[in-house]
Amino acid sequence: MTVAIRTIEPTQARAGDTWRWQRALPDSPAPTWTLSYTLFAASGIVSFQSTAAGTEHCIHLTPEITAGYAAGRYDWVAHVSDGTDRYQVGAGVIQILPDLNAAASYDGRSHARKVLDAIDALIERRSTAGDVDLVSVASGDKNIARSLPELLKLRDRYAAMVAQEERAAAVARGEALGAFGGQLVQVRFRA
Structure with a gap:
């Protein structure tokens, strides 16, 4: 199955699923620069970084990685770094949805x-x-x-x-x- 790769960060993603997006940052291209994300919530902090896809930054998190993420609302911040300098290039909010395959019981009502x-x-x-x-x-x-x-x-x-x-x-x-x-x-x- 071919899935279109997002070009912006998702506003929600499900734990236990593949997360994938790609960012083009002309002022800080890969592989010279690395794009890193940090997600902050009461349940903890999640961090991951990109790999180079030509001059673009590719985020690809496998189901094995995301399965360990607790459901909830997270504030995120994105930085690029070349090993010497670091700059913030984005911030936002993501809702991590629960992994329904791993849930013993689930009540999705608000x-x-x-x-x-x-x-x-x-x-x-x-x-x-x-x-x-x-x-x-x-x-x-x-x-x-x-x-x-x-x-x-x-x-x-x-x-x-x-x-x-x-x-x-x-x-x-x-x-x-x-x-x-x-x-x-x-x-x-x-x-």
Whole structure:
């Protein structure tokens, strides 16, 4: 299978998958210069460097390497060095997604979706102790699990958060959303 090689850093990548991209840096070409990345997160620091692909810098991390990366949000910084000088050439954020093949269990729901599901379970009286704990922790009020008006108010807030997440995911997938059943309506005004 032929995969197109990216020319910019990814904004998300999955642990356990191959990561590959290539950067052209005319002011600091390979092999004279080496491109290095450092990723910073609460779970730790990840570092790797490029290999030369002509005058371009090639990043190629195998699944064996990325499998050891903890899922989470990382800030990254990129530097070039010729052994004497070092310059920053980029910075950003990458979301490392979990390796689903290695996960014993995985719940891909966002925090807002988990709380909304827990509230629905409480309202429908099919909740578990975990649902009560999740709603109580989210609200900071242990009595909220017993008050239906408060649960309904909290449900509305979390339903709005989940709807916003779903809209953002649809836009990220390239789906156009509009106010009329998901259809995009274009309007042109003339002067």
